Amino acid sequence: MQISKLILGLGFAAFAHGAIAAQDITVYYSPTCPHCHHALDYIHKTLQPDYPGLKVTEVNVTEQKNRDAFMAVLKKCGYQSGGVPVMVVNEKCFQGYAEFMNTEILDALGAPVAAEAPTDDPIASPLPEEQLPPAKESGGMGAMLYIILGLLIAALGIVVFARRKK
Numbered sequence: 001m002q003i004s005k006l007i008l009g010l011g012f013a014a015f016a017h018g019a020i021a022a023q024d025i026t027v028y029y030s031p032t033c034p035h036c037h038h039a040l041d042y043i044h045k046t047l048q049p050d051y052p053g054l055k056v057t058e059v060n061v062t063e064q065k066n067r068d069a070f071m072a073v074l075k076k077c078g079y080q081s082g083g084v085p086v087m088v089v090n091e092k093c094f095q096g097y098a099e100f101m102n103t104e105i106l107d108a109l110g111a112p113v114a115a116e117a118p119t120d121d122p123i124a125s126p127l128p129e130e131q132l133p134p135a136k137e138s139g140g141m142g143a144m145l146y147i148i149l150g151l152l153i154a155a156l157g158i159v160v161f162a163r164r165k166k
Contacts, residue, residue: 023109026057028070028086036085039097047105051112 025043029036040058048054061070061084073086077093087094089108094101 023051023053023112024055024057024088024090025109026059026073026088028059028061028066028073028084030062030084031060032062033084035097039085039087042097042099042102042105046102047109051109054109 025047027036027040027043029040043056048056059066059069061067061082070082070086073088073093074082077086077088077095079086079093079095081095083095085095085097087097087105089105090110092108094105094108
């Protein structure tokens with residue numbers, strides 16, 4: 001019975017982790033690289049306003065102190081060349097930058113975590129329908145993966161528990 005509780009607990013922990021995972025981007029860049037500047041502009045001007053909790057880490061690969069970290073991320077991501085920018089978005093790797101990659105970067109980030117806006121009125125009235133911005137579509141594959149994983153672990157726990165009862 002203890003093992004089934006442990007398995008069920010791990011299933012729910014995996015599900016909860018996916019629901020509250022932090023949104024991080026690490027950008028390995030060179031100050032002389034135009035693609036790096038385009039990627040950083042996209043992150044700072046487009047992503048950060050939509051993702052208020054987004055943590056962006058910039059690593060200048062031309063500085064000697066950052067070379068080991070850059071080499072480690074190239075190895076981790078399986079890249080053979082040292083081309084920049086290299087972006088790690090919630091553990092998903094991207095090398096280079098072009099506008100067509102924006103959709104993939106958004107998918108790797110998942111849905112933005114809504115920040116609570118301060119208000120003077122304790123009962124804020126919603127905007128009329130015509131003033132609401134159009135809803136963004138997101139792939140939702142990250143959340144779906146955690147849901148399926150949680151269900152599989154819970155089912156495994158039930159099977160193990162049922163066998164122990166017999």
